[in-house]
Amino acid sequence: MPEPRRSVRALARRWWPLAVAVPLGAAAGAGYAAVSHPSYAASSYVVVVPNNPGESSTAVNFAQAYGRLAGQPQVLIGAAAETGHSVTTLAGLVRGTTSPDAPVIEITGTGARGEDAVRNADAVAKSLIAFGNGSGKETGVRLVPLAAAAEPDAPSSPSASLDTAVGAAAGVLLGALAMLTRRKGGPAAPEAALPAQAEPAAAPVAKAEPAEPAAAR
Numbered sequence: 001m002p003e004p005r006r007s008v009r010a011l012a013r014r015w016w017p018l019a020v021a022v023p024l025g026a027a028a029g030a031g032y033a034a035v036s037h038p039s040y041a042a043s044s045y046v047v048v049v050p051n052n053p054g055e056s057s058t059a060v061n062f063a064q065a066y067g068r069l070a071g072q073p074q075v076l077i078g079a080a081a082e083t084g085h086s087v088t089t090l091a092g093l094v095r096g097t098t099s100p101d102a103p104v105i106e107i108t109g110t111g112a113r114g115e116d117a118v119r120n121a122d123a124v125a126k127s128l129i130a131f132g133n134g135s136g137k138e139t140g141v142r143l144v145p146l147a148a149a150a151e152p153d154a155p156s157s158p159s160a161s162l163d164t165a166v167g168a169a170a171g172v173l174l175g176a177l178a179m180l181t182r183r184k185g186g187p188a189a190p191e192a193a194l195p196a197q198a199e200p201a202a203a204p205v206a207k208a209e210p211a212e213p214a215a216a217r
Contacts (some may be wrong), residue, residue, distance in 0.1 A: 021178065025170045038155035041110050042117040044125040045146040048103040048132075052140065059103035062141045066132050067105045070096025070124060078127035083120050094124045104146065114151040121149040 048063040050056065069075055071094060076087045083090055097106045107128065109120030125145065132143040 021174045040114045040117040040152050042121045042149035044107045044121040044149040046105040047146040063103040064098045067096040067098035079123035082123040118149040
């Protein structure tokens, strides 16, 4: 067999799990993107303003604290009636994020339609403002709406390119694991046969000579 063909066959025997798993993973990711329901996202913004000018660091700290509270029941209960969702359902549709150096809270809402995402984001932002301003005298800050959510033009998920890439990456992982398993479970290399030791030669047996007849007396 020519040497190049032999090398190709050796590579195919070694790498076939990876060659099979990656296209299958990519196809699975693309199929998921094709059949999954679209989801839209919209963001509403709230800014924390200090009651005393010059306390910007205090406003940033409170913005981060209120950003973590955006998905808590004490805030969502005020927005649940407006959105038509239960508190538990609404908690899975919104999230609050903050910046480490700016007193701004981003409330991102999701929904099956663009207007649903806008309604969820704005309702939670309004509820967060009411919740925070209820204790404004104690905290020394107040929450002010910065920008209302805008209706998105396209769904945020699924993304065909992202889902295909994730599926291909999963295929790489599975293929590598399969190759590792095959390598560990393969037959052990045969041990080199030890040279047979020569058996000691048997000592020659002395032949008994016939006894001479006794001399006649």
